[in-house]
Amino acid sequence: MTKNLVIVESPSKSKTIEKYLGKDYKVVSSKGHIRDLATSGKLGLGVDIENGFKPNYVPLKGKSKLITELKKDVKNSDHVILATDPDREGEAISWHLKEALNIKDDDYSRVLFHEITKDSVLEAIKHEGKIDQNLVKSQETRRILDRIIGFRLSKLLQSKIKAKSAGRVQSVALKLIVDREREIEAFKLEEYYTITAYFDSVAANLFEYKDSEIKLSSKEEADKVLAALTDDYKVYSVEEKLKNKKSKAPFTTSTLQQEAANKLGFPTKKTMMIAQKLYEGIDLGSETTGLITYMRTDSIRLSDEFIHNTFNFIEKNYGKEYVGYAKQAKKKENVQDAHEGIRPTSILRRPEDVKSHLSSDEFKLYRLIYYRALASLMADAKVNQTTVLFDNNDYHFKATGSVIIFKGYLEAYATYEANEENYLSAFVKDEVRQATDLVSEQHFTKPPARYTEASLVKKMEELGIGRPSTYAQTIDTLKQRAYVTLEEKKFHPTEVGVKTTDKLQEFFKDLINVEYTREMEEDLDKIASGELVWNEVLKEFYDEFEPRVEKAFDEMEKTPDQETGELCPECSHPLVIRKGRYGEFIACSNYPECKYVKKEEKEVIEVAHCPNCDGMILERKTRRGKTFYGCSNYPKCKTAFWDKPLEEKCPNCGSLLVEHNNEVKCSSCDYTK
Numbered sequence: 001m002t003k004n005l006v007i008v009e010s011p012s013k014s015k016t017i018e019k020y021l022g023k024d025y026k027v028v029s030s031k032g033h034i035r036d037l038a039t040s041g042k043l044g045l046g047v048d049i050e051n052g053f054k055p056n057y058v059p060l061k062g063k064s065k066l067i068t069e070l071k072k073d074v075k076n077s078d079h080v081i082l083a084t085d086p087d088r089e090g091e092a093i094s095w096h097l098k099e100a101l102n103i104k105d106d107d108y109s110r111v112l113f114h115e116i117t118k119d120s121v122l123e124a125i126k127h128e129g130k131i132d133q134n135l136v137k138s139q140e141t142r143r144i145l146d147r148i149i150g151f152r153l154s155k156l157l158q159s160k161i162k163a164k165s166a167g168r169v170q171s172v173a174l175k176l177i178v179d180r181e182r183e184i185e186a187f188k189l190e191e192y193y194t195i196t197a198y199f200d201s202v203a204a205n206l207f208e209y210k211d212s213e214i215k216l217s218s219k220e221e222a223d224k225v226l227a228a229l230t231d232d233y234k235v236y237s238v239e240e241k242l243k244n245k246k247s248k249a250p251f252t253t254s255t256l257q258q259e260a261a262n263k264l265g266f267p268t269k270k271t272m273m274i275a276q277k278l279y280e281g282i283d284l285g286s287e288t289t290g291l292i293t294y295m296r297t298d299s300i301r302l303s304d305e306f307i308h309n310t311f312n313f314i315e316k317n318y319g320k321e322y323v324g325y326a327k328q329a330k331k332k333e334n335v336q337d338a339h340e341g342i343r344p345t346s347i348l349r350r351p352e353d354v355k356s357h358l359s360s361d362e363f364k365l366y367r368l369i370y371y372r373a374l375a376s377l378m379a380d381a382k383v384n385q386t387t388v389l390f391d392n393n394d395y396h397f398k399a400t401g402s403v404i405i406f407k408g409y410l411e412a413y414a415t416y417e418a419n420e421e422n423y424l425s426a427f428v429k430d431e432v433r434q435a436t437d438l439v440s441e442q443h444f445t446k447p448p449a450r451y452t453e454a455s456l457v458k459k460m461e462e463l464g465i466g467r468p469s470t471y472a473q474t475i476d477t478l479k480q481r482a483y484v485t486l487e488e489k490k491f492h493p494t495e496v497g498v499k500t501t502d503k504l505q506e507f508f509k510d511l512i513n514v515e516y517t518r519e520m521e522e523d524l525d526k527i528a529s530g531e532l533v534w535n536e537v538l539k540e541f542y543d544e545f546e547p548r549v550e551k552a553f554d555e556m557e558k559t560p561d562q563e564t565g566e567l568c569p570e571c572s573h574p575l576v577i578r579k580g581r582y583g584e585f586i587a588c589s590n591y592p593e594c595k596y597v598k599k600e601e602k603e604v605i606e607v608a609h610c611p612n613c614d615g616m617i618l619e620r621k622t623r624r625g626k627t628f629y630g631c632s633n634y635p636k637c638k639t640a641f642w643d644k645p646l647e648e649k650c651p652n653c654g655s656l657l658v659e660h661n662n663e664v665k666c667s668s669c670d671y672t673k
Contacts (some may be wrong), residue, residue: 002026005077006111007070007097009084013116016281016288017083020118021125028073030084034063035096037147045151047144053538055144057096067100074101079109082131083124086112086339087296087469088528092139095131105130115345116281116290138528144538145520152549153504160552161559162579163500164481169466169474171504172517174483176459177451178493178501187447193222197233197390197397198437202424204233204390204397214395222440229392233433237389238424244380247409249300249327250341250373253468254461256295259372261454263416264364265489268453268472274365275342284357290345291354292369296469297339300327302373306340310347310377318411324379343373371412378409386424390433399424450490464518507552511545561589570596606632608645611656613637617645641667 003024008014011029018027035057037046048054059067074080080103082094094110097103109128113121146168153166193216195206206225208214216222251259253272260271275295281288307326314323344366351367358366383402390397401422404410410419427433451459457471466474478484483497493501504512520541526532561576564586568575573590575598586598605619607629615633622628630640643658645667650657655668664673 002073002077004079004081005073006081006083007094008113009090009093010276010280012277013280016116016290017113017121019288020121026073026077028070030070030093030097031063031066033060033093033096034067034070035100036060037143043151045144045147047147049542053144053535053542055140057099059100070097071101074103080107081109081111081125081128083111083113085296086114086294088135088139088142089469091132091135092143095133095136098131113294114339115293116279117345118287118289120345134530135528137534138524141527141534141537142524145541148542148545152546153508156549156552156556157500157503159558160556161496161499161503163483163496163503165477166500166504166512167474167477168520169470169517170477171501171512172465172514173456173460173474174478174493174497175501175505175512176456176514177478177484177491178498180448180451181493181498184447184450190217190445192217192443192445193219194441194443195222195225196439196441197392197435198439199233199399199433200436202388202399202401202422204388204399206395207398208396210394211396219442225395226438226440229395229438231434233390233392233397233435235388235427235429235431235433236391237387238427238429239387241385241387242405243383243385245383245408245410246380247324247375247378247413248372250302250343250376251369252298252300252341253296254298254457254471256342256369257457257468257471258454259416260365260368261452261457263368264361266361266365267475268457269476270361271365272472274362275369278362278366278369282354282357282362284354291349291366293341293343293345294339295342297341298468299339300341300376302326302340302343302377306343306347306373307377310374313347314374314378318378321406322379322408322411324377324409327376341373341376342369344370347374368416371416375409375413378412379406381408381410381419382406388424388427399427450492452489452491456491463514464521465514466517466521503556507556508548511548563589568594568596570594608647608656610637610639611649612639615639617641619644643667 004021004026006014006017006021006025006027007030008017008027009030009032011031014027014029018025021027038056038058039046041047041056042049046056046058048056080101082097084090084093084097091110098108110131111124111128113124149168150165153171154164157163157166195216197204197206206214214225216225249255256275257268257271260266261268266274272295275292278291279293279295281290311323347370351363351370354366355363382405384405385402386400388399388401390399401424403421403423403425404419407414410417449455453475456475457468460466460471460474461468478491478497479486482494483500484491484493486492510516523532523537527534527537561578563574563576566575566586567573568588568590571588571590571594573588573594575586576589577584578587585600588594588596606616607619608617609615610617610631610633613631613633613636615631615637617629617639618632620628620630628640628642629645631637634640641656641658643660645656645658646664648657648664649655650666650669650671652671653666653669655666657664657673658667665671
């Protein structure tokens with residue numbers, strides 16, 4: 001018998017934790033979710049709408065064997081500790097494990113690991129609790145909402161305009177991209193001019209005439225100003241201000257995704273995958289430990305222990321004057337403060353010290369997280385900012401400059417935050433200067449910028465659309481569905497993306513929009529806090545949503561299939577291009593009365609003679625598009641290879657040699673050329 005069975009989500013995390021807990025604990029992994037909604041019942045939703053939206057859960061494909069193994073582990077243990085990730089989704093997974101594995105209330109406890117270090121894990125084990133049912137219901141409501149909206153709208157769009165899918169958050173994010181593209185298309189360029197006087201390397205820009213702002217909309221207006229200027233520029237004001245430049249707060253999920261995109265060029269999905277690994281544990285040789293705290297968080301709060309240790313670290317390594325203060329979060333809606341901000345698990349574990357144990361990308365992300373958290377607790381930088389104003393015949397020019405007189409947090413974070421210094425100490429009030437150059441430049445106003453991954457994440461967070469932990473998946477779905485393309489790291493909506501948005505707005509503009517989606521997130525938060533009843537929220541939504549869907553099925557115009565210009569050889573109806581599971585194909589427009597499908601004429605590529613018959617080995621494709629090499633006499637001869645065969649035979653066994661990862665090897669034995 002095992003005294004204590006600990007169930008976590010990740011296999012790599014289970015290995016790390018088992019090393020910490022010792023012989024009285026067995027740590028196993030659920031490998032993520034084990035159950036999901038069925039696709040049976042009314043409309044295939046897996047939800048009994050008439051019976052209070054009761055969900056019907058079934059094991060995920062491929063998880064039945066794992067569930068059986070976990071049941072044996074539970075049976076052979078005295079106590080079960082559910083230690084899935086410390087968020088709503090993790091809480092729901094713990095509940096699914098309890099239900100699917102038939103764990104009794106008295107036989108389990110719930111434990112939260114906010115960081116995977118030995119001390120933290122051993123401390124967390126001392127604070128056992130129970131599953132928070134409000135968090136479970138909130139996550140369950142989210143899942144049911146997404147299932148209803150996703151299934152119903154996706155089926156509608158597939159049948160009417162051949163779009164692939166729609167979603168509660170996905171479709172609103174797509175609308176942001178489409179709306180921005182239309183702003184760009186409608187934008188009208190406006191010409192304007194700037195005039196700059198140079199005093200050696202110092203640039204002073206024209207900003208007003210007789211104390212009123214000046215705008216130059218044409219070359220004629222700019223030339224009129226140039227003609228009115230004299231050679232003399234009188235310095236009529238020199239103002240110096242000492243300003244504090246504050247460091248930024250520790251990372252949240254959203255700000256980490258944004259900064260990793262901007263500073264490291266990482267897509268959001270890549271950032272979260274790397275962060276997950278840094279959280280779960282890295283083998284450092286002497287120990288296996290998590291390097292960062294849990295990476296799904298809205299909070300910037302840091303633990304008192306980390307703050308204390310970091311203040312000591314700063315004083316010892318930078319000086320007492322560099323010790324700062326902990327950042328306080330502004331009051332903000334939808335913030336889940338269960339976790340700390342993202343930080344290193346130990347300030348003593350410098351990135352440079354663990355670099356040899358990390359991949360290049362892991363090191364880059366850990367370094368960014370480490371120095372952001374360190375800098376957040378360092379003193380403000382002090383900047384001497386100078387503004388010099390010049391007068392030339394009532395035309396006023398302004399030059400600004402700044403000098404860092406105390407680096408503060410920039411001593412640690414300067415790599416990620418550019419600070420150009422510009423000295424203006426040489427100018428004295430009431431002196432007269434002659435410009436070394438005078439430049440008039442033509443400009444045009446610019447349209448709004450297309451969204452990048454970073455700016456889209458920032459916008460979604462500002463608007464309260466979805467949760468930061470889901471942004472990466474939402475963006476990835478838009479790419480996979482071919483609703484957007486990325487050009488020079490900027491989102492461009494595709495034709496089908498625009499059409500999908502337009503059709504959804506035509507029939508669901510009151511539901512597929514920023515305000516409704518944000519309000520739904522607020523309702524989910526209220527379910528989590530016990531303020532709202534989960535199935536009442538679902539009923540209110542469904543009673544408004546489903547009639548709209550049925551109306552759209554009746555009234556939305558169906559996009560006709562594209563005709564090829566050919567007639568069906570069996571019934572003479574036009575042949576059309578259709579989209580199937582494995583791509584486009586040509587079929588009869590008279591389906592289902594006529595089921596003719598045109599066979600695709602494929603180019604035959606011969607690569608070698610078959611070693612087992614008189615046929616040729618041809619390059620072929622599986623139904624899913626994977627390349628393999630098979631005999632032309634199939635099915636009589638079933639000779640086939642995954643690697644490209646060559647005409648050359650193995651000197652050891654006589655089998656054909658093949659190309660594998662730019663290497664020539666035998667298709668049968670261990671011979672490598």
